[in-house]
Amino acid sequence: MKAGGHVALERSLLIRGATIVTVNDEQEVIEEGELLIEKGLITSVGRACDPPVGWRATKATRIIEARGKVVLPGLVNAHNHAAMSLFRGYADDLPLMQWLHEKIWPAESKMVEEDVYWGTALSVLEMVRGGTTTFADMYLFMDQVARVVKKVGTRAVLARGVTAGGTDPKLEETRRLVETWHKGAGGRIRAAVGPHAPYTCTPEFLQQVAGLAKELGVPAHIHVAETREEVQQIKERYGATPVQYLERSGLFDAPRVTAVHCVHLTGEDVKILADRRVGVVSCPGSNLKLAAGIAPLAKMVKAAIPIGLGTDGPASAGALDMWEQMRLAANLQKALTGEADAISAAQALEMATRGGARALGLDGQIGAIIPGLSADVIIVNAERAHFYPPHDVLSSLVYAGHPADVETVIVAGQPVMEERMLLNLDEREVLARSAERARELIKRAEESRGEDQAGSEVVPPVD
């Protein structure tokens, strides 16, 4: 095992012999390709036989031989509450409101910083193993999330979840998060403002949030139109759909808005999202598991809305598996529309990479294998039964790919996992510590539930 990728930085790296899935504008796939990485950026991608043959190798201080493998952009998990891994499997198969009120919120109210650190570490470990190089996270104690990201070497967009009411620390933590971490960890961390959802934010608060986003030059990340109940509630309260409500409140004036879920939209909502260049993140697996529904992705694609995919938090998602999100994004639309070509494999792969980058405001930085972009790439072993026969690499990846197929993960030119060995994280320690934190946290929550049975304290929802 190599000692700390961040200690011995790779200056330049050539990956050669692989099939390269570029996700560029032409969805180009290069057989027997070569990918040259210099100072963290992709500087050249092409056929190994480009004349003069072998020129890229002369520029590389290290060469990875990848014949029989597939190289593609690192996956972008564009919505998560990573530390909620501590609650995974703790209370499944319960109705949403019972799950939140009786299980999740009481436990969250007892969380301390170390819980968030180890819960996030567990999720990041799993995400890296499955090929996720960038994730967006909305939660609390975000300094701890940033610490994990810095240590592991992945990329992240971090938002402190905030609501208008209750005991919420409002926007001070957001300002501090931006000041401390935005563009930190070698540029791998971005901060965002995180107004929780239309039903937890008043119009005044949303205006305030939009103002702060503009002032700080960061995007806003918000849950929108996740459930029918939410749509109903916002209609009753404001006489508008959740999307209309956000527009009227001025939130869409933020430099970039990432609207998560968007399961229940009107035609007018789709038009607003397109006109205001809002990025949408769909979490199809979570939307099924929490009985929310199926988002109209095919319609949004037609309206040219940038669409990314996310797992949502591990307590609602189960595994943090972006491969399954790709499959669900494509296949649920086929069932929803009755058209087997509603969303293609190429479109689903784009959502999980470049689309996610766009939705998070990272366009032009990550998401494709194009010279000039950051070298966030993964290497997949395609010599496996489920990828055979090799008729069509895009179909294979989207319809048959699994997290365990990912062998090597590179972020900003630096290996984070090699041949399934995590380079910057002690896996055993993370498993043991996260299990211990989960056990103790739930013990604290269940003990105290007896005490403040009346639910005296409203816990801010951040998930």
Next chain:
Amino acid sequence: MKAGGHVALERSLLIRGATIVTVNDEQEVIEEGELLIEKGLITSVGRACDPPVGWRATKATRIIEARGKVVLPGLVNAHNHAAMSLFRGYADDLPLMQWLHEKIWPAESKMVEEDVYWGTALSVLEMVRGGTTTFADMYLFMDQVARVVKKVGTRAVLARGVTAGGTDPKLEETRRLVETWHKGAGGRIRAAVGPHAPYTCTPEFLQQVAGLAKELGVPAHIHVAETREEVQQIKERYGATPVQYLERSGLFDAPRVTAVHCVHLTGEDVKILADRRVGVVSCPGSNLKLAAGIAPLAKMVKAAIPIGLGTDGPASAGALDMWEQMRLAANLQKALTGEADAISAAQALEMATRGGARALGLDGQIGAIIPGLSADVIIVNAERAHFYPPHDVLSSLVYAGHPADVETVIVAGQPVMEERMLLNLDEREVLARSAERARELIKRAEESRGEDQAGSEVVPPVD
């Protein structure tokens, strides 16, 4: 690597230290359990501390230490067309009828026995790697499928797909299949009759098939109510739903009927299926990918219909991943009904094991870890990030499990895969040969499509 599990038979085997998920009537989970296997059968299951402590070990000629692992019944993939792996990824994202008429049927018409052998071997390899110990298969050249099953050591229910019209060899092949293979390969192979679907079988033909099933004492395996078009067609032709049509034709008089898909059912259909003790196999992933819809599993569960899960053939399924089928079975019902507890993790796991056994007429033989049943069990490594923290093993398996988590696969007491090493199959050979067969088959099909453009020969649909 151990030399051929079938050569050096294990007489008795103890698996100890594992969490045992029994899928018995009480859905019992045994921590630090012991599972004793003698002469291919489960003879004892219980806690390691059962007095006198250690008694089971005295009976075992071999002991597998499985601390930190989970033992569960082998998965039952209750519907497949395994050899169609040769077409996986060949023509995705096409409308169903175009896919069949322009791509799949022309290619199938050029298939020879060796294609079916290697295509099936590829699928069986993948299925074993993912923990499937029994699969049901409906295709052509079924001798070849049986040869693979015999060699690999898995269990299977095999049906020659037959239709009333065209160039189909009708029922002679079925009779020969039963005579040659039923209860063959040490009892691991069962044969069935395989009338293709309501829309390809006349009433007279169905009667004939039911008669043959009764005469030979084997079940019938049939596609039913997969698409809206099918329901429409059968209504127009016979003035009945597909289920009503099958009942009136006498098919349900067969010793056991396995009705695959059942996506579009009326309340009356559900009642008929329940009354006639028909087993249903749902293929939720295939139903999405081919834009068929979502089967009303929760309703069928309420009606106490035995339900199994299947991947369907690899050309429609992508990966042959029973873990994803479990998740889809549970989560799609949540979205369909709006109830997060519509189908629980325990129910989904039962469908993928014991329910599948029931639906295929293998009740009392496989599907649970109960003394007296065949020792078809798998060992899963639960020391992985996506299974952490270990709050609830059933939730973990269903909502976060993947094929790659399966380490060891045992069928009828004999290891078929150990520590991810296939014991009876040369993996490299299977990958190479199946890719070669696929390439040549599709070349033949595309060349001849030019010649007999008029579609002179109708190819019997078996998928």
